[in-house]
Amino acid sequence: MSKEAVLAMLEETADLSDIAGENPFKVRAYRRAIDALNAVKDSIEELVSSGRLREIEGVGESIAKDIQEFLERGTTQRLEKLRKRYPSQLRRLLEIQGVGPKTVALVYDRLNVQTVEELEAAAKEGKLNGLPGMGAQKIRNILEGIQLWRQHQARVPLHIALELAESVVESLKGVPGVMDILPAGSLRRWKETIGDIDILVSTKDSAPVMDRFVTLPLVQKVLAHGSTKSSVLMANNIQVDLRAVDPESFGAAAQYFTGSKAHNISLRSRALKKGLTINEYGVFRVDTEEKVAGRTEEEVYAAVGLPWIPPELREDRGELERAEEGRLPVLITLADIKGEPHCHTKWSDGAQSVEEMARAARVRGYEYLAITDHSPPMGWGVKPERYKELIKEIRRVSDQLGFPILAGIEVDIAPDGSLYMDEDILRQLDIVIASVHSAFKMTKEQMTERIVRALENPLVDVLGHPTGRLINQRPPYEVDIQAIVKKAKETGVILEINGSPERLDLSDENARYAREEGVPLIIGTDAHHEHHLDFMKFGVAVARRAWCEKKDIINTLSVKELTERLTAREKKVKKVRKVVAPAGLFPAAPTGRKKGTAPPTQSASAGKAKTSADAGSVKSQGKKK
């Protein structure tokens, strides 16, 4: 039984309980348990069999019993009872903005409305008129909510939200009276997708900035326009909320509106135990109502006896406990990154030359760049003969610019786990990233075996975008991430945090898991154009959300340390398997072997030819320094 199935059962129970009008704290208890289970990596079976289920904070006797029953019977009595009262499909109605559990119960009880289509029809036919609390405006809002729901079902990718937020901030900065302005919410926490954009302004006079905000050129619809809060829908269906606060409360408001919700609830509970209450205006004593903090976020956390917590950590994943112990991680920053390990040129599907990419990397203050073009079988992949030329070109440009460029490759992992490139080419390279780009629809076992085989290959340094997902476009392929992490740990292969904003793969949660298991990570942008080198900030954000420090990320090393690390792995790997390109893949026989015959195999003692004796390589340049 998958954890997803158990969580889905709990979510359905929570939603239907909510619609059924049960004690709201009971509903919240279910949602808290879902969050808590989500944060735990172990499978449900492991938790149950080891008796640790009840140890999870938020899972009590009743929910543990539900889970146990669900594992045995595939359903629970509680859920079946709720389903008899309210059909499951009602839950979809909750996704409509402005429609909550009370409205859902009302239209179902009175009109037997069960689907979005039925709700729309009921609204249009005037059947909602006369229901309690149902006026003309509310009905119009429901109809508009349905329109929106149809257009806007996915969350917005981080980079798109960031761009929009920056443009709104730019437009509001100059409005008279605005003293400070800060994008808050999930955007400030650098979550991979954003629901709404929250922007906070500090001002003594909020009317001008509110008025300006609701009339910005991009505004499509004004959802709310108050003196401290306004909400608009921008042209691309992204909702932006603006909140205005007095400068005396800016820190408290920044803390409050940055969230996450779970983090704030935990923080508030903690404050209450100290006789303090926190809201967006400040921290107050419960007894005397005296304000003790609010101007800065540091003050707010200090009032509760904690150091300031970086926004990326504010997910209620243990950061408050660690802060209390004074053991918060010193998170990696963009400035710690010394080089770019993953990019493409027009030799494969990139847009620019080796030299252009190298110059762009140097402009960004990097010490080095790795060129990692594609291998076949992709149409644009560089074939072995040509790859030899590419290596020469890389060495030539590196010498000419006096800038270390690692010769690398992003080689495809074949369905059987072998690599689509001749082994003698791979041996000449400074860095080998292996990635899956095809045959995504394998079973979990097959895909895991495929990748595990690649990780066992001593020529592989890095596993690229380990789950293959494209945010909002393609789910990750089925793979046992725990097995991959375990194998990476065993073999010393580095796992990539791919910072391309449409990938962000590993995700923050998987990256955190890998880090906790002691597996080294590297942040690459997968740049296909020099502008893409700036995606590094997104990769760093994922690393920060994964609690990574500088020492956890391999490309914070100097070029010398990095190349030594890559060589060391090669020496360390003892267990070696056959490393081959599938027979007959390449029409020519560039390695001298006869077409159609079995390709040569690899032995551990052979090693790669990238040693200090390889005078032309960047590796040796690094070592001489």
Added chain:
DNA sequence: GCCGTTTTCGGCCCGACTGTTTTCAGTCG
């Protein structure tokens, strides 16, 4: 339903905005 350094009962984060109502309920974050 969960939880407990005062508690096994009685709290549980809390305020803004909207709409419908005329003092408040529902929704949202």
